[in-house]
Amino acid sequence: MAEFYKQKSQKTIPDLVEKWAIKMNLHPTKITFRKTKRRWGSCSSKNELSFTSSLVQLPPQCIEYIIVHELSHIKHKHHQRDFWLHVEKFMPHYRELEKILKDYSPQI
Numbered sequence: 001m002a003e004f005y006k007q008k009s010q011k012t013i014p015d016l017v018e019k020w021a022i023k024m025n026l027h028p029t030k031i032t033f034r035k036t037k038r039r040w041g042s043c044s045s046k047n048e049l050s051f052t053s054s055l056v057q058l059p060p061q062c063i064e065y066i067i068v069h070e071l072s073h074i075k076h077k078h079h080q081r082d083f084w085l086h087v088e089k090f091m092p093h094y095r096e097l098e099k100i101l102k103d104y105s106p107q108i
């Protein structure tokens with residue numbers, strides 16, 4: 001089943017990332033999917049984004065939030081005030097989405 005969701009994520013998430021990348025003018029160099037235990041996504045120093053294989057199973061608004069979050073890391077490689085202000089600019093209700101995410105685990 002995990003492989004099924006990975007393929008589904010690979011098929012649908014990159015288009016969503018592209019949509020936000022254009023909107024935010026922040027472009028990742030690579031998008032990969034892998035099984036993770038605790039993190040929904042990450043952004044490397046080379047601006048390669050990685051998402052959990054099960055991402056596609058989350059509520060759509062949470063998927064969009066994780067994408068905005070990771071794309072924001074292309075600009076800000078930390079979780080300080082500047083980073084959150086940037087996330088808020090594109091997703092004003094991100095705190096609400098963070099709360100919803102607490103009910104889910106990347107390990108599905």
Ligand SMILES: [Zn+2]
Nearest residue numbers: 069073078079
């Ligand atoms: Zn982060």
